[in-house]
Amino acid sequence: QVQLVESGGGLVQAGGSLRLSCAASGSALSTYFMAWFRQTPGKEREFVAGISGNGLATPYAASVKGRFTISRDNDVNTVYLQMNSLKSEDTAIYYCAADNGWTVQYVANAYDYWGQGTQVTVSS
DSSP states (O other): OOEEEEEOOEEEETTOOEEEEEEEESSOGGGSEEEEEEEOTTSOOEEEEEEOTTSOOOOBOTTTBTTEEEEEETTTTEEEEEEOSOOGGGOEEEEEEEESSSSOOOSGGGOSEEOOOEEEEEEO
């Protein structure tokens, strides 16, 4: 069983930056593929970025590639999402997710564990 807790969301102006953190407990994070998803009202949860257990694979959604960077520190059981050049369309609730597998999964229902989400609001 894995418990995930996100933090770091908030209100930022367009062009600004935020860094989200996802702290895990209950199990060693190194065996999980981790991802960030986001969701806005009335829409399905959308894949943003993922990272393999060893950190070598980091797929991104086309909409955030070049602006967001995912990373992980398995020693402290934490995954990060550095978000730069934020746009109003990045406004959403951001969720951290863990999949007990080795390859990227782009659909939300493939993930085994979820955090409670953190709100990111980008003002234009």
